[in-house]
Amino acid sequence: MDTLLLNQDAVDENTQMDEVIRAVEDAFAAYALGNAQMPAKSYIDLPQYNGDFRSMPAYMEADDWDAAGIKWVNVHPNNPDDFDLPTVMGTMVYSDPENAFPLAIMDGTELTMKRTGAAAAVATDHLAVEDATSLGIVGAGVQSYTQLEAIAEVRPIEEVVVSDLDEEAVAKFIDYFDDDFDVRAGSIAEAASCDVLSTVTPVETPIVSREDVGEHTHINAMGADAEGKHELADEILLDSKLVIDDHAQTTHSGEINVPYHEGVLADDDIDAELGDIVVGESEGRTETDGVSVFDSTGLAIQDVAAAHVVYEHADENDNGYPFDLIGSNVE
Known part of the structure; x- marks a missing residue:
């Protein structure tokens, strides 16, 4: 039996975004219902290289499938300048839960x-106004592209405002999507006044103020993934319907980590975990809600769910490279 090697292009080709959204929603549900195992994300800090490694194992059960795997990912900010490598690189090992066979090794960065x-799409579907047609994006890096691609699957997005200090990155983003959406460059305030806002920056000093945000804007706070990172003003978090992906991760390294550890924000200020909303244990958007925030740190069960979709499509697309990883001398 062969293991399938799937590079970035293969992962991209095998990813049907609507299916990945459903699979990730299944992952949130499995976690809320206790049908998932997800040990805490572990870190190996490498200050001598200005970087770190993170390991993210998980297992989940959906209604008619289950999946297991582990993602090994790094963050090395010096890579682009020093080594001509991406800041973040990931490798996903996707295994058969029944017998532990490594079904695939795939590019974890694209995944x-x-x-x-x-x-972000799952959160937007449950928390944004139904007729949301405008999307603001702060940060025009690689993560910004799938924010638009996915959110447009759950809301009829027409207008997109993208804000970034890097004008070249903004121009590249606009050129990529210009045929499908009304995309323009704008200020942070213009982006934040849209029906939906996704922030995908690595900043440690908030760049979105309370005054910037629209009356009923839903915000996907996606950028914070380490201690000290903080994109939104504390007033936004305190005034909003605040939904998180996982308490341990968000208080450690999510958007709320700084105000939480400073005592500005407490558990009583957190309205729900997204999984509880997905399964109906907590309410999503109601008629009385104003601003809502989804604090996303990224969960290993999401990677496993997405890897399931990628692997299931690999055969029909006839891509990837099969190889004999385990060998034939199995006792």
Whole structure:
């Protein structure tokens, strides 16, 4: 039996975004219902290289499928300048839960982008106004693309405002989507006044103020993934319907980590975990809700769910490279 090697292009080709959104929603449900195992994300800090490694194992059961795997991912900010490598690289090992056979080794960087967009889409579907047609994006890096691709699957997005200090990145983003959406560059305030806002930056000082945000804007806070990162003003978090993906991760390294540890924000200020909303244990958007925020740190069950979709499509697309990883001398 062969293991399938799937590079970035293969992961991209095998990712049907609507299916990934449904699979990631299944993952949130499985977690809320106790049908998932997800040990805490572990870190190996490498200050001598200005970087770190993170390991993210998980297992989940959906209605008619289950999946297991582990993602090994790094964050090395010096990579682009020093080594001509991406800041973030990931490798996903996707295994058969029944017998532990490694079904596939796949590019985890592309997979992360897809599942991150899908997670924002799930949150948007439950928390944004039904007739949301405008999307603001702060940060025009690689993660911004799947934010638009995924959110457009759950809301009829027409207008997109993208804001970034890097004018070249903004121009590249606009050129990529210009045929499908009314995309324009704008200020942070213009982006934040849209029906939906996704923030995908690595900043440690908030860049979105309370005054910037529209009366009923839903915000996907996607950028914070380490201690000290913080994109939104504390007033936004305190005034909003605040939904998180996982308490341990968000208080450690999510958007709320700074105000939480400073005592500005407490557990009583958190309205729900997204999984509880998905399964109906907590309410999504109601008629009385104003601003809502989804604090996303990225969960290993999302990677496993997305990897399931990628692997299931690999045969029909006839891509990837099969190889004999385990060998024939099995006792």
